[in-house]
Amino acid sequence: MSKTWWNALLVSPVLFGGTLAAGESALGSETSTITKLVQRPVAEISVAAIQDNHAKNAEDEISQLSTKPSPAASQPPSVAVTPIQNLVASETANVLEQIEQYSDEGGADSLEQVTNVSQLRDVSPGDWAFEALRNLVERYGCIAGYPDGTYRGNRALTRYEFAAGLNACLQQIERILTSSGEGFVTRQDLEALQRLVQEFQTELATLGTRVDTLEGRVAFLEDHQFSTTTKLRGEVSFSASGAFGDEKADGSGEQVEDNIVLDYRTRLFFETSFTGKDLLVTRLDALNTIPFGPGEDDNPNVTGTSMTRLAFDEGTNNSVRIGKLFYRFSVGETAESHESEEEEHGHGHGHGHGAPEGAKLSFVIDAVGGEFNENFANFNEFFSEELTGAISRFGRFNPIYYQGLEGTGASLTYNFSDALSLSVGYLAPNASDPSEKNALFDGSYAAIGQLSFDLSDRVGLGLTYVRAYYPGGQVVVSGETGSELANVPFGEDTATSADHFGVSARFRISPAFSLSGWAGLTRAHAKNDGFNDGVLVSKGDDATIFNWAVTLALPDLGSEGSLLGFIVGQPPKVTDNDIGLEDGDTSWHLEAQYRYQLTDNIALNPGVLVILNPEHNNNNDTIWVGTLRTIFEF
Structure with missing residues (x-):
């Protein structure tokens, strides 16, 4: 003017x-x-x-x-x-x-x-x-x-x-x-x-x-903007972490590797929108974190169990890679959302990357790094993020969402209303490999279906089913969160399929007090004959695996954006197995953390994880894991 x-x-x-x-x-x-x-x-x-x-x-x-x-x-x-x-x-x-x-x-x-x-x-x-x-x-x-x-x-x-x-x-x-x-x-x-x-x-x-x-x-702003269509966002963290205990949980009699390590992770997000209703995300990763686990994929054996793995323990050997690449777009609006926009008020329900608020039908095409927990609601909003959520891998969400992790595929969410949505998706972790037992449909895959009920701003419920398949040598039934037996109930070389059933819920008691929780049941099926620890496995043998957890979040405690959190649960446990191998005792997962928001961009996050009876074995010593993260977001 x-x-x-x-x-x-x-x-x-x-x-x-x-x-x-x-x-x-x-x-x-x-x-x-x-x-x-x-x-x-x-x-x-x-x-x-x-x-x-x-x-x-x-x-x-x-x-x-x-x-x-x-x-x-x-x-x-x-x-x-x-x-x-x-x-x-x-x-x-x-x-x-x-x-x-x-x-x-x-x-x-x-x-x-x-x-x-x-x-x-x-x-x-x-x-x-x-x-x-x-x-x-x-x-x-x-x-x-x-x-x-x-x-x-x-x-x-x-x-x-x-x-x-x-x-x-x-x-x-x-x-x-x-x-x-x-x-x-x-x-x-x-x-x-x-x-x-x-x-x-x-x-x-x-x-x-x-x-x-x-x-x-x-x-x-127009003269100094990064791009007319693309936003640049970044995450950086430095972590000082260590595992403590007596003997490792694998029965080797070796001592837990208890040296303190300092690691980092850097991620740059390029978020592009062409229409205002779509989103193309390209993420560049550079990480050097080594998992505190049993020692797999050339990683050292630190604790002898996957139960002690941290949420942010991926690594790229300090090289830069494309960690995530996906495109999201939506069609139409729900009647309730249109009305709420006209009234200039509304609320979100945490539908993740897959369902923008108000979209009638939304699609996500994952080219690299697809994750079901990001495409659909997982009902553990305060702990699900790798960088700012739970410090443990198990504490982020129901392990059902780890199926097909970092895969290639597509997902869609249809919102019948603001209160009810249906989500379906498919991911294949080795979709770019054309060799046998790989590719988009011949190798490991996971297909998911979920009904989400957002009853109000305070109450939500999700019913989830996943059908998964793991060729021999690629078996990770429980997403590397539970016991070794829960991850490979019939042995590493036995092809395994699984039906996963999950229920998740959240209850926002007040703005300063939120409860979430889940329970998961898995029925695993042997797809060929084989052996597990010297025990004969026959095609058609079944195993039952169960896990649960309850999380408590106190947001904005001490300063806006801060979080005090507690998690109690049982990592995946084999409760029944046709070949006779079962987890006899019960492990307890105890976790506490406090993320203090120093500024809008910097936070300090100390946390401690305790595993009682690791690998569901009372004879194993308790293992402690402590970490102190400094988190930068810009």
Whole structure:
């Protein structure tokens, strides 16, 4: 909005006063006086018209407008015409004085200044100004912000909201005045508009000042933005961690590797949107963390059990790789979401990457690093993130979501309403490998279906089923969270399929107190004959595996964004097995952490994990894992 228009806006009462005066010429009175009054302000207000070559001069525009028939031509003016010189001098001085009061927002007494201005009352539907502006809106189509062109029913408006609407009408009528016969402004409307401008001149002027400032900030951001379509986001953490205990849980009699290690993880997210309703994410990873586990994939045997693995223990040997690549898009909106948007309120239900709030149908195509827990709701919102959630791998969510981890595939979520959704998906961890027992459909895969019930902001429930298959040499039935037997119930070389059933729930007792939990049941099936620890396995043998957990979160404790959390549960345990190998005892998973948000971008996160009876064996010593993370997000 040009400074010329805002300067003109300050003397717009002059324009309408002059226009009314010109209307008097149709009655044959005070012609010479009116001509003198009109000449000076017209030269100021008609700059835009002159620049657009729509008229030779403003005097002709006003005189042509005033000679057109008007329903009020026979009526005497209801608003007195103020002499131009006096109006300009007095109103401009008054406006500048009040603008200085409004604009001094940084001063110590700025709040007092504002509250002492008696004009800062809301404009209610019963006020004359409200009805006057409504008539202008209906007659000239000034406001198109809402679909029905109204002020959203009969609610009261703040004076700044009202001034924004009045400014829109001023601009519309200015276009009519500076055009060549494109519209017609009645004398009564000019009178009403003059009175409105005089009443709200302070808000109009302050609005102009703020718009100029905003335009400057937008221009700066446009000059310095990373991309017009892509946002860059980053995560970095440094962790000092160590495992403590006597003997490892694998029966080797070796001591737990209890040296303190310092590791890091860096992730850069490139988030691109082409339509505003889609999202393309490319994530670059550089990690050097070694799992505190039994020693697999060339990793050292630290504790002899997967129960002690941390949430952030992936590694890339310090090299940069594409850790995640997916594209999400949605179609349509739910009726409830559309209504809530119109009412300018609503809530989210944690549908992850797969279901943007309000989308009727959403799709996710995972090219690299697909995870079901990110595509669908997992109902453990305070602990599910690798960087800022639980410190343990098991404590993040029901292990059912680890099936097909870091795979390639697709997912979709259909929202019947804000309260009910259906999600289905498919992931294959080795989809890019065309060799036997790999690829998109010939190797390991997981297919998921989930019903999510978001009963309110406070209560949610999920019912989940996963069908998974693991070729020999790729068996990880429990997502490397439970006992060794729970991960390979029939041995590493026996192809295994599994039916996983899970129920998850959350209950937000209060803004400062949230409970979540899950229970998972797995039925594993041997797909070929083989051996496990010298025991014969026959095709068709079955095993039953069970796990559960309860989490407690106290968000914003100590500072906004901070979190105190506790997790208690039983990692996956083989409760029945046709080959006779079962977990005889019960392990307990105990976890506590506190993430203290130092600033918006930096947090300190100490935490401790305790595994009682590791590997579901009372003869194994308790193992402790402690960590101190420093988390940077930008």
